[in-house]
Amino acid sequence: MGRKRNGEKRFTFSVFLKGIVHIAAGITCLMIAFILGYILIMGIPNLKPDLFAWEYNTDNVSLTPALINTVIMTVVSLAIAIPIGIFSAIFLVEYAKRGNRFVKVIRVTTETLAGIPSIVYGLFGMLFFVTAMGWRLSILAGAFTLAIMVLPIIMRTTEEALLAVPDSFREGSFGLGAGKLRTVFIVILPSAVPGILSGIVLAMGRIVGETAALIYTAGTVANIPGSDGLFSSGRTLAVHLYVLIGEGLYTKQAYATAVVLIVIVIGMNALSGVIARRCQWKTS
Amino acid sequence: MENIIEIKNADLHYNDFKALKNINMNIPKHEITALIGPSGCGKSTLLKSINRMNDLVEGCKIEGEFLLEGKNIYQDYDVNILRKEVGMVFQKPNPFPMSVYDNVAYGPRTHGIRKKKDLDDIVEDALNKAAIWEELKDRLKKSALGLSGGQQQRLCIARALAVKPKVLLMDEPTSALDPISTLKIEELAEELKKEYTIANVTHNMKQAARISDTTAFFLLGEMIECNQTTEIFSHPRNNKTEEYITGRFG
Numbered sequence: 001m002g003r004k005r006n007g008e009k010r011f012t013f014s015v016f017l018k019g020i021v022h023i024a025a026g027i028t029c030l031m032i033a034f035i036l037g038y039i040l041i042m043g044i045p046n047l048k049p050d051l052f053a054w055e056y057n058t059d060n061v062s063l064t065p066a067l068i069n070t071v072i073m074t075v076v077s078l079a080i081a082i083p084i085g086i087f088s089a090i091f092l093v094e095y096a097k098r099g100n101r102f103v104k105v106i107r108v109t110t111e112t113l114a115g116i117p118s119i120v121y122g123l124f125g126m127l128f129f130v131t132a133m134g135w136r137l138s139i140l141a142g143a144f145t146l147a148i149m150v151l152p153i154i155m156r157t158t159e160e161a162l163l164a165v166p167d168s169f170r171e172g173s174f175g176l177g178a179g180k181l182r183t184v185f186i187v188i189l190p191s192a193v194p195g196i197l198s199g200i201v202l203a204m205g206r207i208v209g210e211t212a213a214l215i216y217t218a219g220t221v222a223n224i225p226g227s228d229g230l231f232s233s234g235r236t237l238a239v240h241l242y243v244l245i246g247e248g249l250y251t252k253q254a255y256a257t258a259v260v261l262i263v264i265v266i267g268m269n270a271l272s273g274v275i276a277r278r279c280q281w282k283t284s
Numbered sequence: 285m286e287n288i289i290e291i292k293n294a295d296l297h298y299n300d301f302k303a304l305k306n307i308n309m310n311i312p313k314h315e316i317t318a319l320i321g322p323s324g325c326g327k328s329t330l331l332k333s334i335n336r337m338n339d340l341v342e343g344c345k346i347e348g349e350f351l352l353e354g355k356n357i358y359q360d361y362d363v364n365i366l367r368k369e370v371g372m373v374f375q376k377p378n379p380f381p382m383s384v385y386d387n388v389a390y391g392p393r394t395h396g397i398r399k400k401k402d403l404d405d406i407v408e409d410a411l412n413k414a415a416i417w418e419e420l421k422d423r424l425k426k427s428a429l430g431l432s433g434g435q436q437q438r439l440c441i442a443r444a445l446a447v448k449p450k451v452l453l454m455d456e457p458t459s460a461l462d463p464i465s466t467l468k469i470e471e472l473a474e475e476l477k478k479e480y481t482i483a484n485v486t487h488n489m490k491q492a493a494r495i496s497d498t499t500a501f502f503l504l505g506e507m508i509e510c511n512q513t514t515e516i517f518s519h520p521r522n523n524k525t526e527e528y529i530t531g532r533f534g
């Protein structure tokens with residue numbers, strides 16, 4: 001009898017848990033739907049051709065220069081962060097001895113770096129790249145700052161992707177007389193590509209959405225780089241949005257800009273999904 | 285009979301654990317040698333010391349002599365050359381996530397063969413020897429991961445043969461396969477011994493009796509008995525061997 005009571009108790013408890021899980025999922029979906037819906041409803045009617053004019057001025061508050069700056073910023077940051085991130089991950093997983101103390105220290109460090117608020121990166125970038133290196137407020141200073149910020153993301157995802165490659169591939173390759181370099185680059189790395197790509201897209205998302213780390217490193221000039229190239233200041237789309245909201249005069253345009261930003265971020269996520277599926281299909 | 289591999293007074297430690305105890309054994313050329321014994325007795329360990337896969341294991345210490353054609357495996361060979369001479373087939377088929385062709389061509393490319401024509405010939409020859417050319421000749425460009433388990437294992441054998449080894453080490457090559465694939469691999473092994481020397485770890489007594497010429501029985505890191513297969517299975521000298529092969533062993 002006691003047993004049955006216990007069973008009943010467990011039954012009601014599991015129903016209760018199930019309910020909570022469903023409610024939580026529901027709330028999450030509702031929130032996302034609400035935020036997205038709200039911004040889309042407020043923003044889409046304000047998507048005027050003016051907003052996409054080639055040159056920015058205070059009348060049209062065009063987002064085109066900011067969009068171009070975003071692309072430049074993303075490309076430059078990733079060009080710095082991807083090689084460093086991937087090579088350090090390869091070193092940690094494939095070359096360093098497993099269970100090495102040095103490796104553990106690096107892991108803890110990257111995890112800590114990943115948890116630092118982005119404004120702190122901004123402060124560091126301002127003190128180091130802008131002032132000490134003398135790059136002034138520039139896209140380059142911003143890109144280096146962001147590269148440091150996303151480095152842990154790329155490193156961690158690459159590490160995990162490499163660790164997920166079964167050791168039997170390594171044994172097979174060594175067993176045929178291949179060296180470490182060949183094993184890593186011909187056998188291991190290609191299998192890890194989907195994981196690495198997802199990390200890169202995650203990093204792109206961080207870069208596109210970042211403001212705090214950029215305001216004091218890349219500045220807020222609303223035009224595309226001039227004759228100074230990467231040494232000119234420039235605002236990305238997210239910074240542009242931040243400035244628009246701050247000025248209070250352009251709330252409508254801010255909503256419209258937000259729509260564009262959201263579309264880009266969602267598009268990137270979809271892209272990462274497609275890439276990951278493509279790669280998986282290829283290898284299996 | 286000429287011995288291609290000689291092992292003399294070999295001891296092996298994994299940190300403090302002694303996994304091989306004073307092993308003395310020979311592997312005769314152009315024969316199949318079966319290594320049998322209960323789980324954990326050190327069969328894989330011995331096999332891996334022959335092509336130095338144990339170099340990758342942290343804390344693994346090896347003493348004694350391992351000779352391949354009279355030359356010391358640990359002193360006279362570059363490890364990558366050694367592994368070209370002594371190929372290995374693993375318990376679970378482990379084709380690389382690339383095409384059938386690239387799998388087989390991986391070894392030759394590693395050792396510097398680049399010409400398309402040469403590679404084509406090597407791939408066809410290796411697949412033929414592994415008795416899988418007919419099945420795969422139309423899907424050379426397809427991913428190797430799409431093959432069945434038995435096909436994958438024969439592909440792995442072809443991949444090992446493509447670098448023209450002298451010795452082929454097989455660590456329970458059929459334990460993950462169905463009976464028909466197993467039979468195919470056994471037939472293949474008997475065919476291959478004409479050109480190569482094979483060391484085969486197996487838990488399958490019937491397999492050892494069917495295909496091997498010499499059988500070595502291991503127990504707790506020691507080699508208890510090594511003899512002609514017919515001899516071992518009809519008149520085992522040691523009663524532990526007898527208990528094991530008749531299935532009375534725990």
Ligand SMILES: Nc1ncnc2c1ncn2[C@@H]1O[C@H](COP(=O)(O)OP(=O)(O)OP(=O)(O)O)[C@@H](O)[C@H]1O
Binds near residue numbers: 303326
């Ligand atoms: N990398 C390792 N580190 C420490 N000990 C190991 C390692 N590999 C194997 N051993 C130990 O060495 C002993 C022999 O292992 P081995 O894998 O050679 O056995 P086996 O005869 O191949 O067994 P099985 O039939 O289960 O494959 C076992 O006790 C095992 O626990």
Ligand SMILES: [Mg+2]
Binds near residue numbers: 327328329
């Ligand atoms: Mg084993």
